[in-house]
Amino acid sequence: MARNATNELLQKAKKSKSDEFYTQLSDIDSELQHYKNHFKNKVVYCNCDDPKNSNFFYYFASNFKELGLKKLITACYREQVKDLFNTQEDEKGFFFEYTGTGGEKNKPGSADIVYFNGNGDFRSSESIELLKQSDIVVTNPPFSLFREYVAQLIKYGKKFLIIGNINAITYKEIFKLIKENKAWLGINLGRGISGFIVPEHYELYGTETRIDSLGNRIVSPNNCLWLTNLDTSKRHEDIVLTKRYFGNEAEYQKYDNYDGINVDRTQDIPVDYKGFMGVPITFLHKFNPNQFEIIKFRKGNDGKDLSVNGKCPYFRILIKNKQIRTDLIENR
Numbered sequence: 001m002a003r004n005a006t007n008e009l010l011q012k013a014k015k016s017k018s019d020e021f022y023t024q025l026s027d028i029d030s031e032l033q034h035y036k037n038h039f040k041n042k043v044v045y046c047n048c049d050d051p052k053n054s055n056f057f058y059y060f061a062s063n064f065k066e067l068g069l070k071k072l073i074t075a076c077y078r079e080q081v082k083d084l085f086n087t088q089e090d091e092k093g094f095f096f097e098y099t100g101t102g103g104e105k106n107k108p109g110s111a112d113i114v115y116f117n118g119n120g121d122f123r124s125s126e127s128i129e130l131l132k133q134s135d136i137v138v139t140n141p142p143f144s145l146f147r148e149y150v151a152q153l154i155k156y157g158k159k160f161l162i163i164g165n166i167n168a169i170t171y172k173e174i175f176k177l178i179k180e181n182k183a184w185l186g187i188n189l190g191r192g193i194s195g196f197i198v199p200e201h202y203e204l205y206g207t208e209t210r211i212d213s214l215g216n217r218i219v220s221p222n223n224c225l226w227l228t229n230l231d232t233s234k235r236h237e238d239i240v241l242t243k244r245y246f247g248n249e250a251e252y253q254k255y256d257n258y259d260g261i262n263v264d265r266t267q268d269i270p271v272d273y274k275g276f277m278g279v280p281i282t283f284l285h286k287f288n289p290n291q292f293e294i295i296k297f298r299k300g301n302d303g304k305d306l307s308v309n310g311k312c313p314y315f316r317i318l319i320k321n322k323q324i325r326t327d328l329i330e331n332r
């Protein structure tokens with residue numbers, strides 16, 4: 001096999017597949033419409049995006065005036081090929097600063113691009129310099145570096161709206177942010193994010209794949225979310241609780257290893273239970289911090305997964321109602 005072909009294969013094998021999911025404009029549009037009041041006079045940074053083809057760049061450049069943006073910075077990473085056979089010079093990453101002039105929907109020309117000295121990794125000092133100048137970071141970062149990516153945003157005190165995998169909620173570091181109300185889920189989740197554009201070499205399989213009218217190859221993994229620390233109105237809406245615990249105790253089993261009850265569906269959270277309740281992860285999509293407090297994730301007092309009669313009902317988040325209706329329980 002030719003050296004170049006071997007290199008290419010090695011590279012593909014190394015890369016996490018979902019690192020190459022490119023976001024569709026329709027998904028960006030349907031999430032961003034809920035945050036329009038946050039962007040006036042702000043500098044937005046898309047730090048995992050090639051301005052020549054990123055729909056995040058396209059969205060912000062097209063809506064620059066409407067959002068009242070001050071500046072849009074878009075930085076592109078160039079992956080380095082580092083293996084035994086590679087003798088080529090490293091490719092440089094680059095960035096483009098857009099201030100609303102030169103035609104709203106214009107892609108940058110080669111004269112507008114500024115090359116980094118390095119590869120444009122979001123963790124590089126050059127990219128961090130641009131991060132420091134920015135107010136809000138909006139992108140779909142590489143899933144395989146999600147923890148590190150979020151940690152950096154928190155370290156530099158940035159506002160953000162980013163796409164991740166639903167599993168990210170279960171990462172210790174990310175759950176901690178959610179528990180402490182330093183980050184929360186955005187508006188769209190799962191099937192609410194319609195799919196991602198994947199490169200030519202990505203194998204399409206199963207039913208959740210298609211080719212759109214422009215010939216883009218789309219996969220719909222249905223397991224993604226938006227994570228943000230920008231306020232949304234949804235976060236202030238109470239979950240409507242219609243069920244009662246008292247009188248229906250048999251429907252809510254007690255955990256073996258924690259003083260609390262198991263609730264299988266968010267809509268079944270009882271209005272009259274003042275103790276701890278274990279709810280599914282999807283609860284977080286409806287979570288209003290004025291209504292509930294998040295206590296902990298998944299484990300009982302013994303450090304093992306929460307269990308009911310020896311069985312573990314999937315991962316549960318332990319919560320407590322902050323606005324308990326005492327009139328419903330005081331005669332108990």
Ligand SMILES: C[S@@+](CC[C@H](N)C(=O)[O-])C[C@H]1O[C@@H](n2cnc3c(N)ncnc32)[C@H](O)[C@@H]1O
Binds near residue numbers: 019054120
């Ligand atoms: C999931 S894709 C999304 C691309 C684009 N943000 C979008 O939403 O269409 C992640 C992107 O991050 C880039 N990337 C991978 N590692 C990176 C790093 N260390 N620093 C910056 N970008 C990186 C990849 O090249 C890829 O384009």
